[in-house]
Amino acid sequence: MCSQRIIAVFTLITVECIRASPPNFVLLFADDLGYGDLGCFGHPSSLTPNLDRLAANGLRFTDFYVTSPVCSPSRAALLTGRYQTRSGIYPGVLYPGSKGGLPLNETTIAEVLKSQGYVTAMVGKWHLGVGPNGTYLPTRQGFDNYLGIPYSHDQGPCQNLNCFPPDVKCFGHCDQGVVTVPVFFGEMIEQQPADFLQLEKAYSDFASQFIHVAVQNKLPFFLYYPSHHTHYPQYAGAEYAGMSPRGPFGDALMEFDGSVGKILQTLEEAGVINNTLIFFTGDNGPELMRKSRGGNAGLLKCGKGTTYDGGMREPAIAYWPGFIQPGVTRALSSSLDILPTFAKLAGASLPEVELDGVDMTNVLFNLGPSKRKTMFFYPTFPSEKYGVFAVRWKNYKAHYYTQGAAHSETTPDKDCSVLSILKHYDPPLLFDLESDPSENYNLSGPEWDSVRQQIQAIKEQFEASVVFGESEIAKGIDPALEPCCNPNCSPKPQCCHCTVMDADTASITIT
Ligand SMILES: *[C@@H]1O[C@H](CO)[C@@H](O)[C@H](O)[C@H]1NC(C)=O
Ligand SMILES: *[C@@H]1O[C@H](CO)[C@@H](O)[C@H](O)[C@H]1NC(C)=O
Ligand SMILES: *[C@@H]1O[C@H](CO)[C@@H](O)[C@H](O)[C@H]1NC(C)=O
Ligand SMILES: *[C@@H]1O[C@H](CO)[C@@H](O)[C@H](O)[C@H]1NC(C)=O
Secondary structure, rough: OOOHHHOOHHHHHHHHHHOOOOOOOEEEEEOOOOOOOOHHOOOOOOOHHHHHHHHHHHHHHEEEEEOOOOOOOOOOOHHOOOOHHOOOOOOOOOOOOEEOOOOOOOOOHHHHHHHHEEEEEEEEOOOOOOHHHHOOOOHHOOOOOOEOOOOOOOOOOOOOOOOOOOOOOOOOOOOOOOOOOOOEEEEEEEEOOOOOOHHHHHEEEHHHHHHHHHHOOOOOEEEEOOOOOOOOOOOOOOOOOOOOHHHHHHHHHHHHHHHHHHHHHHHHHHHHHHHHHEEEEEEOOOHHHHHHHHHOOOOOOOOOOOOOOOOOOOOEEOOOOOOOOOEOOOOOOOOHHHHHHHHHOOOOOOOOOOOOOOOOHHHHOOOOOOOEEEEEEEOOOOOOOOOOEEEEOOOEEEEEEEOHHHHHHHHOHHOOOOOOOEEEEEEEEEEEOOOOOOOOOOOOOOOHHHHHHHHHHHHHHHHHHOOOOOOOOOOOOOOHHHOOOOOOOOOOOOOOOOOOOOOOHHOOOOO
């Protein structure tokens, strides 16, 4: 056993020591947020005081990657520690009427932690399927509690989505001809369409309540908080609308940051701030096609939808006062590593599957080098024929294929545009991301042959290990599966309309 006092001496920290008192986990996840979007990652006009506080007193990651430049696959990999090609969450993303979802035999972080007696909750955007009778909802994948929209908030007709100033329609279009966006509580629809201006507040209230109930019951907890911010179309409640110098994107980001602040405050009030590991990152790069209403990849090339670093390298922060020493790490790390890391800290065994994540406690506690040496970049539409588009090995990144994307349209860089068609490179383009993080200068000349050969060998070895799971997204869409609060009503989708929030929304499940 270790006393808190001994643990607080950084040099004496050991993972066994931490296990004596397993921490709570809060996993914060932003949507379509770029590498350059936070104040603490260099944005001049974003107001993110709470995330900046986490970064100043925690560990900021410069080289943190997700596994996909779009939403559903990135989230599947986050929650399973496996590339999405294994779990079948490809190509593209899931829709409200999708027949498939994250297969139930995949083991999520929530399931791993539940085996150790953790109570679990998810608040926000799922995007890993709903399916017939809610087959794929978070409640079926280890989350005791769920409040949220199970997909993107533009996957409905944007009704009730008014932006600042009030009653002004949001910029752009959402999906038409499908049901309006529902808010689920557990497996029941509580509200349809969602009231976006109240949504983030409902989320952060629910998160706080969950933390209080878990602490009162003396149970370790896992809170997964994937916000809809800062995905298009941006919105913000009254407290934040018009408050940011950065416009609607800045307001949405500021509202998310405000929720982070409320969660921090709750952890302090509940007396568990020193026993909770908070991890923050985002699902994929910025949606540059929204111009100044989209996010910003900072000095990285392109954004969402591409396998350039702007599409898949994300801001990340780990915070745990007294345990994680404040600083910046350049260690190569990934959303894949969160499951094995949380498992290690909770003393849970790993799922018996081909896992792509590695335990990153070495990086968190400054105990040694990162176990991760490589990162593989799958495009939005992966196929066995093309395999990975790019490979990062140490500080090098080799591109075998590149392709622009509609999501990254409109910047002056032609490579990002959808008009930049699939290109194959033999030999691969090679960049040194330490001296050239913007992927501008192909390393040419025979002196780089050995690096290219080494990466080729790593790529072949990885691809030989990947068995593509049956595509869940290719199972297609059935409009009858779109979630509706009046299941047997007609005519759909208009009749799927419920405005009364059930008073039970407040109750938290702890078993
Ligand atoms: C889940 O089940 C499918 C279908 O039987 C199988 O192909 C897949 O390998 C299983 N996945 C895991 C993680 O066990
Ligand atoms: C959903 O469950 C109900 C009640 O168990 C059943 O009658 C219905 O067939 C199920 N629907 C689907 C699409 O599986
Ligand atoms: C957390 O630890 C700090 C530093 O040891 C201490 O000042 C603070 O009171 C602790 N907070 C709680 C809620 O235990
Ligand atoms: C990149 O450099 C390699 C090695 O010198 C060279 O063979 C290749 O043609 C270059 N690729 C491009 C697109 O310039």
